[in-house]
Amino acid sequence: MLRSDQILATVEMIQKENLDVRTVTMGINLLNCRRDTIEATCEEIEGHIRNKAGNFVEACDFVSRKLGIPVVNKRISITPIALVAGGYLKDDFILLAQALERAATAVGVDILGGFSAQVEKGMTRTDREYIASLPEALALTDKVCASINIASTQKGINMDALTILGQTIKDIAEMTRDQHGFGAAKFVVFCNQPGDNPFMAGAIHGIEEADAVLNVGVSGPGVIARSLERLISEKGPNGLKLDEIAEDIKQTTFRVTRCGELVGRQVSDMLGIEFGVVDLSLAPTPTVGDSVGEILHILGVDAIGAPGSTAIVAMLNDAVKKGGIFASKTVGGLSGAFIPVMEDSLLAKAVGDNDLCLEKLEAMTCVCSVGLDMVPIPGDVDAATISAIIADEMALGMINSKTTAARLIPVPGKAAGEQVSFGGLFGASPVMPVKNVGKSSRFINWGGKIPAPVHSFKN
């Protein structure tokens, strides 16, 4: 039998630290769903998703009940839709988005990702039609999430696409003005987008994947925060060094990852679907006590964004990976701490208190996943400035060979400091001020490409 202290430590983790599995995401290949007409293709996609994922939610709930670990979200990711819909026009893409919404609703998942395209080297006509469809497609659907990969370490940054996307993001927000631009919260721009990420809005089922696969996103930062609090109260604030704290984070992550893997593998066994990866990302939720910002506080900065914040995030991110990689047979996806402003109550508060600015947030994304995420900005920021903010974030990813992303929400009619709330997991925050607005258009107007960096030439 296991030792009593091990059992009690595990019970503590589950009961008091709100251990959960953040998401089980089923990736589904749609490349075989193309038919003669758009209507037939929509029907085939809907049928295929219903067929593959019909028992998915039920299986997750069964395993969750059996093991006594909540699975917070059940999600689906699909093959990037622009690859399935070659030759289709804007209106066809809107019909596809609606078909995906119907399928997601029918199988009972919380959200569906993969209304996506990959344009890091160049755009096809289909890709342009896809981009044009985004404002309407996202306004007409609730569960459908979109993403686009416009940069990679191997191929550089597609600035032609980025120029268009600055305006597209404004249009998406404007089209959902009555929801404060919520549509933009369902759209992410990526550099080095992984094909096995279970987190939204950027989940896709990469073309390198099998027909169907299950990926798991582990529990949030609350578990780490509670464990650190306990450690500090046991040892006293002067009885600990940072390397000991890193070790505690590592061990906690090991346990959390194991639980995620256990749930994922059991669901995958039940459904007869291959298990993919555990994504080790620490994803906060707006719930009090489930915040990456709180970990920064615990580890010693009195304001999030104060000097030292980047170093703490770097240590946290690394310790999480070290614990998780040993715990899991297959790690993948994004696997890094997220700092999504609206989804993390303390990050949002730091914006309101003027502690955290866009530039510091950008610096922190150099050492963690996933980028400028869920950042509400004033609705009147011009398209070129939005493109330029994203270009900076893409450059970080490209040069550092890591995934970065931008999910900016230009909130229509709102100025810096005004509160915006989307509710649920999407959270709330004051609108973040943007400095130097309108000063980047000459750069953005060049278009073309930023060539791939020298270290991409490894052959």
Place this chain on the structure above:
Amino acid sequence: MSKQMIISVMSQDRPGIIADITGAIYELQGDLADLNQSILFGYLTMILIANFDGDVNPEDVIARVSHIKSPTKLDVIVREMHTPIEIAPDGVPQKTYIVTAQGKNKRGLVHGISSFCYHHNINILDLATTRTGDQYTMILQLDLDKVESIAEIRQELQKYSEQSGLHVVMQHHDIFKVTNEIGF
């Protein structure tokens, strides 16, 4: 023909006691099949299974073990097992759950939770308890194979928790295994 016997020994603990007991069995040319022992506040209890040649009787084993020199008497019980056991299967049954129950110490806590298990057709595979100050902790390893609805048991446990004032948590054994053991 060999005989399989189950032997139970209780005594005050001291260095060398296990060597003496197993030595007595060895002298009778017994072969140990399995052994489990535990020490509680300086007292040792041991249960073991051994195979002997046909001419060895339980009385011989009792005589040999009882004669071990020790500051306190060794209490020995020996029974012949008429249905020999197979080698125990690896691991635990599929529906093995761990229940932890913690609360203020009072009489009848173990009786209460074990009766709960009995009334709900749950077999207790292992049980360990500790007392720290006035807090009592019970950890039970349970086989819920004969239980139809785990959800119902959870509800019943919740009720029991409220009635008894104990904080009761039930989790599947797999969770403890994967979070505490290196192999998975």
